[in-house]
Amino acid sequence: DTAVSQTPKYLVTQMGNDKSIKCEQNLGHDTMYWYKQDSKKFLKIMFSYNNKELIINETVPNRFSPKSPDKAHLNLHINSLELGDSAVYFCASRSWGGRYNEQFFGPGTRLTVL
Amino acid sequence: DAKTTQPNSMESNEEEPVHLPCNHSTISGTDYIHWYRQLPSQGPEYVIHGLTSNVNNRMASLAIAEDRKSSTLILHRATLRDAAVYYCILSYTSGSRLTFGEGTQLTVNP
Numbered sequence: 001d002t003a004v005s006q007t008p009k010y011l012v013t014q015m016g017n018d019k020s021i022k023c024e025q026n027l028g029h030d031t032m033y034w035y036k037q038d039s040k041k042f043l044k045i046m047f048s049y050n051n052k053e054l055i056i057n058e059t060v061p062n063r064f065s066p067k068s069p070d071k072a073h074l075n076l077h078i079n080s081l082e083l084g085d086s087a088v089y090f091c092a093s094r095s096w097g098g099r100y101n102e103q104f105f106g107p108g109t110r111l112t113v114l
Numbered sequence: 115d116a117k118t119t120q121p122n123s124m125e126s127n128e129e130e131p132v133h134l135p136c137n138h139s140t141i142s143g144t145d146y147i148h149w150y151r152q153l154p155s156q157g158p159e160y161v162i163h164g165l166t167s168n169v170n171n172r173m174a175s176l177a178i179a180e181d182r183k184s185s186t187l188i189l190h191r192a193t194l195r196d197a198a199v200y201y202c203i204l205s206y207t208s209g210s211r212l213t214f215g216e217g218t219q220l221t222v223n224p
Contacts, residue, residue, distance in 0.1 A: 004157075031210065041199070043158065043214040056211065090157045094210065100146070103212060105157030 003027050004106035006091050012112045013081055020077045021109045023091030031055075032074035033092040033103065034066060043090070049074055050096050078111075086113045118202045123219040126192045134187040134218055136202030141182050144206050149176065149187050151198040152217070158201065161187065197222045 048056035149161040
């Protein structure tokens with residue numbers, strides 16, 4: 001009954017490689033997010049999609065490209081991985097509209113770039 | 115979004131109440147006050163939110179100062195499972211965009 005799931009949970013790769021992280025939510029939400037939590041534990045928003053449309057795009061290198069094939073999925077593709085990309089990446093989802101809707105977070109994907 | 119200030123860490127004993135403070139002196143009239151927490155090795159989870167009035171839910175209570183420049187998250191009976199980083203967040207939207215600060219690391223002693 002996982003609400004927001006991410007794969008893989010751990011990802012270890014070499015500098016320069018290209019990798020993808022997948023996120024799926026079964027909550028029927030129409031808005032999804034990617035956050036990055038670095039080694040200092042700061043959690044920063046990267047992207048947000050609402051109904052497959054990009055609505056938040058923070059200052060993130062263009063090596064990072066989110067893709068939302070449908071409302072239930074938001075994948076993150078990273079090209080030419082760098083050491084500084086090592087972090088935990090969290091996906092989240094939320095229902096848009098209404099008075100208030102909290103965000104539901106996935107368990108995270110720990111990316112280690114060697 | 116306006117900035118919040120929280121203590122870096124706090125300690126509590128199991129089964130005692132915990133009051134986690136948050137200062138937000140530059141809060142605007144339309145800012146919601148959100149609280150999320152992050153248990154070890156997990157993603158953040160929603161705790162509670164408020165706008166002007168005090169709020170209660172099954173997890174916690176939120177006490178908001180009359181001038182809205184500060185708020186306090188209250189855990190009525192701390193358990194070991196409540197050990198987490200607690201984030202106080204202001205957002206002019208109703209939860210669509212969250213800017214996390216450093217939070218307060220809560221340690222609960224048995």
